[in-house]
Amino acid sequence: MSGNDSFISIEALSKNFGSIKAVDRIDMTIGGGEFFSLLGPSGCGKTTLLRMLAGFETPTAGEIYIDNAPMSEVAPHHRPTNMVFQNYAIFPHLNVRRNIAYGLRALKLSRAEIDLRVEEMLEIVKLPGFSERLSNELSGGQRQRVALARALIRRPKVLLLDEPLGALDKKLREEMQLELRSLQQSLSITFIFVTHDQEEAMTLSDRVAVMSAGKVLQTDTPEQLYEAPRSREVGAFIGTMNFLRGRVAALEPEAVMVEAGAAGTFRVAGAGQGRAVGDPILIGIRPEKLSVSVERPAEGANAIQGRFSAMSYLGDRSHYFVEVDGLDQRISVASQNDLQHLVAAGQLDYGAKIWLTWAPAGAVILAD
Ligand SMILES: Nc1ncnc2c1ncn2[C@@H]1O[C@H](COP(=O)(O)OP(=O)(O)OP(=O)(O)O)[C@@H](O)[C@H]1O
Ligand SMILES: [Mg+2]
Structure with missing residues (x-):
């Protein structure tokens, strides 16, 4: 300006x-x-x-x-x-x-x-x-x-x-x-x-x-x-966004702990914006903020386990879709071919269990 x-x-x-x-x-x-x-x-x-x-x-x-x-x-x-x-x-x-x-x-x-x-x-x-x-x-x-x-x-x-x-x-x-x-x-x-x-x-x-x-x-x-x-509306209108619904489990000075039922408990960077423990909360995660792995992530990291349900290979990156129990929408992941070698080698089939992880700053708290 x-x-x-x-x-x-x-x-x-x-x-x-x-x-x-x-x-x-x-x-x-x-x-x-x-x-x-x-x-x-x-x-x-x-x-x-x-x-x-x-x-x-x-x-x-x-x-x-x-x-x-x-x-x-x-x-x-x-x-x-x-x-x-x-x-x-x-x-x-x-x-x-x-x-x-x-x-x-x-x-x-x-x-x-x-x-x-x-x-x-x-x-x-x-x-x-x-x-x-x-x-x-x-x-x-x-x-x-x-x-x-x-x-x-x-x-x-x-x-x-x-x-x-x-x-x-x-x-x-x-x-x-x-x-x-x-x-x-x-x-x-x-x-x-x-x-x-x-x-x-x-x-x-x-x-x-x-x-x-x-x-x-x-x-x-x-x-x-x-x-x-x-x-949620802006997140979904501009690009693609995954949504997780949960409750505030704890408030830290620089982060909110979110308990999302069967999906687990996660740390989201940012202030609670007036929310109290127990309040409903919606978080959004962009597909490229997620990483996929077959191995269980380190203790304490934000992680969800789900089933590998589809993928599209786009050359410079791949899109993976992961079904998670308790979520009505598949999670969309964009990554630099993290799993491509396994799929190509026939070592990873649809339906296999995989892990999704993301950094606390990779998610945002949304107004519902
Ligand atoms: N002269 C008019 N008389 C009655 N309704 C109108 C008139 N002009 C616009 N509307 C209505 O007002 C709303 C907004 O219309 P507008 O033309 O501003 O939309 P837009 O965002 O430009 O849509 P688009 O992307 O299709 O061009 C619509 O529901 C439309 O039907
Ligand atoms: Mg117009």
Whole structure:
């Protein structure tokens, strides 16, 4: 984040459509020059939030401040925002130059000035020489870059991007992701980027707000969201997570002892966060924090015994699935081929007993 940490401030913002709470009392601050993503499943309110920022939708309650100015009375074209829409549309009957210049129509500039700024944008989005092409003479990625250029040509302070890469195939999408990121850094514009693709959000963003049903579950850096999700929902939405349910058996200054029925008792690093002995507790463990072994681990280590039930070999690593009595879901383990040699040698069959171990800091305590 650079400059002003609360360049955009969203306060108790809601939008109802009849009985649907599309956006439900959201508070959020976004820094100047930040690449900020809204991530969440279809229908969770991402587009609605973006449209309120742009001024195309009137909030039911709450206020948006941009650069300290309240936006409720400001018309869309007077806001320091511009939007690239979900179903990216460039005008099919206009060539590239006129599509991009469309963003300037309200400014009453001379033809020479317009041409200059269009050329400059074509350089920025890496389409020099394309100004006379029509929409149907462009690839999907090129069309998307024209839409970006049109949104950027008025030099907005904030660019709102609603799943701008959604229609592109995987390879083009990954190329455009890198381009978007370097474009955002070189122009130092604040980007608010909507996606339901968690990998895309993680790759691009300084911070990500994970949304569900009109609310924000957690806002954090990609690393924090992955390493320290606060809830089961976030842990399961960002990557894969194993869950163990238990009770607090003892509280230590820097750790919690968790008793999880037949699965055993484990030490989890971290404070009890107000929990008392006997309280229910949910812990989450990422697949790569687990190690698998055939030998019984040392006394005192966090360990569960289970049955080896499936595996997939991925070259650089393997995924193992382990069934544990008393757990309704198989435990998922990602490891660097710990057992591969045994499986290959026919020394480890499905159903065999194996051990899972992890460090106290490898698990996190989650809000239920
Ligand atoms: N104009 C509208 N009238 C009525 N309901 C609406 C309207 N716009 C959105 N909704 C509803 O509000 C909720 C949020 O919609 P929104 O378009 O913001 O979701 P989204 O997160 O952008 O989803 P997607 O990933 O599918 O684009 C949905 O339940 C949707 O049906
Ligand atoms: Mg949407």
